[in-house]
Amino acid sequence: MNNFEKNMFQPTLLTFNKNRITSKRPENNRVSSWGTMHLLIYLAILSDLESGKLSPYQEIYFSEEAAKEQATLRSTQGYAGERRFLCDVLNQAISLNAPDCIIALNDVYGGVAGTLRRVSEFWYVSNYSKLAATGRKKFPQLSNLYDYYKIGEAFLKLSETSFSFIENRDHYIHGKWYRAQSPLDGKNNVIASIYWGTNQNECLMFYKKAGVLTCSLVINGKDYLHSTGMALDMVQLSKEFSIENETFDSQKEWLDQTFEGYFLNEALAEKVVIEHTVFDPNPIKRRNWENVAYISLSAKDYKAMVPSTDRKFHGNEMILRYKLEEELSVIITDEPIPALKNKIPQYIVPNSLLFAYQYATYRMENYHGKFCAVTGSAGKSSTRLILSHLLSKKRKVFENFGNANLHYPTLGLSLEIHDHYDFILFEAAVGAMNRLGYGNNAYFWQTDVVIMTSFGSAHANGGIERNLMVKEQLFHSVKEGGYVVINKDIEKQYLSKIIKRAESLNLNTLFSSLTDTTADCYVIDKKVLKEKTEISASFRGREICFSLTTDSNGQIQNAMNALLAIDSMGYPAEEYAELLESFESFEKILRPNELIIDSKKITVIDDTHNSSIESMMNGIDHFTSKKPFYKGEKLLVLGEVADLGNDAAVHHERLIPNINRANPDQVILYGEPFKDLELDVKQVTWCKTIEQVTETIIEKSSEDSLVFVKGSHGIGFYKVVDQLKKLSETT
The missing domain is CATH 3.40.1390 (Udp-n-acetylmuramoylalanyl-d-glutamate--2,6- Diaminopimelate Ligase; Chain: A, domain 1)
Incomplete structure (x- = not known):
């Protein structure tokens, strides 16, 4: 094992209850070559026993696949066609780490494929940690410490009576006694435990500490005694092995000594x-x-x-x-x-x-600059671009290409983390923190600060609560003592969960708000002008002033979040605030276009980069603030927000108060979710095609009109502005 492998596979302990992590988190990425499938099937069965979907005394059938495990370590010699009670097979699988019993448990869900569907539905654990159905080693399987942590968290949410099913005990099977892996269960404060690995190298141990149900997770222990000693805090953890500051005579030597491979x-x-x-x-x-x-x-x-x-x-x-x-x-x-x-x-x-x-892990562990990651339903790209605009004036920044923020591109970006750069700025969508490949990329990132820009119904197609649970996973990337910057204007039902997750990881929190004076940064006053908005804000106990030309409320909040992040990394925000006035976002984010169509001069604000319900609310309010500066007709042009699933119409109804307050002269709508929207505005046109939207804008606009266009990129709503620009060029 080379030094880098020694680093990743160090013995590691993480202790936690259902409210927070109670031990120090490891400084770097920690993984195991063992899998997670055995733990996930235990968890699925226990959950379904609690809900009544399964009965402890239903019979489990040992398949041919289960019988193939007879020759493997710790098998109970189950034979094809044998039947045992579910509660017995479950406890045998856990107490004995018996592979034939683990495979037999898949019968509950119709086989391994059915079990994969069942566990993937609830526990967002990396796919490449689930390569072996028994949880045993299978190249190129790897499980991250936080894969196991998520599973441990889920166990802690079970009722305490469920732990009676997993309490280690001996079993008499086919005329032979099989001794439990752990004799500690039911003694002192230990309630139950699950060990796995050839020498019981790893475990989840559940016990009461000060009356609170607690879990100790150990990976890469040397053997049962070592793992148990770590879990019970009886073994002093050695100082973390570090690969920092290693020197090599050549990059060939670096590759040869750091990774497994050879030159052709x-x-x-x-x-x-x-x-x-x-x-x-x-x-x-x-x-x-x-x-x-x-x-x-x-x-x-x-x-x-x-x-x-x-x-x-x-x-x-x-x-x-x-x-x-x-x-x-x-x-x-x-x-x-x-x-x-x-x-x-x-x-x-x-x-x-x-x-x-x-390789990405190695680069991360040898990086000495500052790292900020951004997530949220809306404002990710804008916030990251603001940070880049402010920081790149004096220092070297590496960031996403465009808004490539899903799993594949963010892992690719991580390969480039290097001391060439003073700052790493990554925006991460839900898709960057999913279970694909080796799972959540944030698990090996070591960020100084994470920003949660907003949260709501964006991509509700996948489930709002699921999206929130995944976005929160970015917090795991924050170093001990690091910061999370949170938009305090997020709806309370979601905000409380976001704060709870930050607190569970013992992170420092900073809040921004447009109105809440208890936030670390909030707006004192703002003066809306035609070309920009001037803002005065209370900032961590002091006053700070700045101006924005890309100046919706959402962008004001993005700017405050960026300043909080910069300040938390040790750079006074005041030194950067004046640079905000020269910031420009993507071409299709709140970008004003002066056009002449049919001899009429109109201003079209293009906000079609993308859309969510939250960003559309911000956009409508921005339109409202700019209306007084235009003498002609004011047109509010909205295309549907994509990826909202079966509840799309309900989510679009949330826009009604904002539209009514805006009181536009004309409302032009596109998309099925808008079709039956009931508004107080009299002049409302619903269009079947994008071409009809363009035609209606031309028809309804007048000299010095303000036209605000907002809609999802996925429905092609940007074509409205493109068509208007083309018409303007030909007149």
Whole structure:
């Protein structure tokens, strides 16, 4: 095991109750080669026993697959066709870590595939931690510490009576006694425990501490005694092994000594120089990078991160097809490319995706700059762009390309974390923190501050509560003593849960608000002008003033969040506030366009970058604030918000108060959820097509009209403004 593997696989303890983590979190990424499927099936069955969906005395059938485990360690020699009670098989699986019993439990859900569907429905644990149905080792399986933590949290939510099903006990099966792995259950304060690993290396131990049900999670213990001693705080944890400040004579030596792999042609290896690393070719030309290492992914591993893809070829084929080798300094791949053996260094690894995950972890653990991550239903991109605008004037910043904020691109971005950059600024959507591949990318990030810009019904198609649960996972990236900046104007039903998650991780919290004077930063006064808004804010006990030309309430809050984040990283916000006036967001975020159509001069505010109900509310209010500066007709043009599922119409009804308050001269609507909206405004037009929307704008507008256009990118609503611009160019 090389030094880097020693670092990732260190013995690690995490202690927590259902309210908070009670031990110090590890400083760096911690993983295990054991899996999670055994724990997830226990959890699913216990939950379904509690709800009455299952009976403890229903019979479990041992399948042919279960019988195949007879020769494996700790099998109870279950034979095909054998039947036992569910409560017995469950306890045998747990008490004995019996693989045949674990496989037999899948019968409850119709087999392994059915169990995967059942556990994926509730517990957002990484897919590559579930490669082995028994939870045993299976390359390239890895489980993150926080995968296990989420499972432990779910166990703590069970009723205490359910722990009687998992309390370790001996079993007499087929004329033979099988001794439980742990003799501690039911003694002193220990209620139950689950051990796994060849030598009981890992465990979840449940016990009462000061009357509170508590869990100790141990991974990478040496054996049962060591794991138990760690869980009971009887073994002093050694100082964390560190890979920081290691020095190497060459980058060949660094690769050879840090990772598992070899060079296909040693003669070329000494020439290797790596300044940038990618697994997607697009950044190479976009950034004009040189000395680039390219990690080539198999079709299977690429699909593990981009499930919707039709790609059926290895990344090696892309190198050959587009002659990428001319732009690369080394290829890192799990399949050699014989045709390039003598042309470019190739570093051959067991699995390219596993290498990418380890490489990103290594880069993160050796980074010494500041790291801020941003999430939320709306405002992610704008907040990140504000931070970049403020910080890049004096320092070097690395950030997302455009608004590429899902799993695949953010893992790709993580490969580039390096001390070249003073600041890392990543925005992360729900899709960056899901279970794809090795799971939530935030688990190996080490951020100084995380910003929660907003939360609401964006992408409600996947479930609002699920989205909130996933977005909160970004908080796990924050270092001990770090900060979370939270929009305090988020609806209370969601805000309380966000705060609870931050508190559970013992993080410092800072709040921004447009109106709440208890927040760390709130608006004292604002003066709306035609071209900008001037803001005076209370900021951590002092007053700060700034101006914005991209100046909706949402953008004001984004600016306050950015200033709080900068201040929390040790840079006085006052030194950056004056730079806000020159900030411009993406082209289609609150961008005013002066157009002449049919000899009429109109102002079209383009806000079609994307949309959520929350951002649409902000946009409508922005339209309201700008109305007094225009003499012509005021047109509010709204396209539906996408990805809201079956409740789309209900979510769109939330816009009614904002639209009525805006009191536009004309309301033009597009999309089925708007069709039956009942408004106080008299002049309302519902359009069937985007072309009809454009035609209606031209018809209803007048000299010096204000036209505000807002809608989701996914429905193509940006085409409305594009069509208006094209018409303006031809007149």
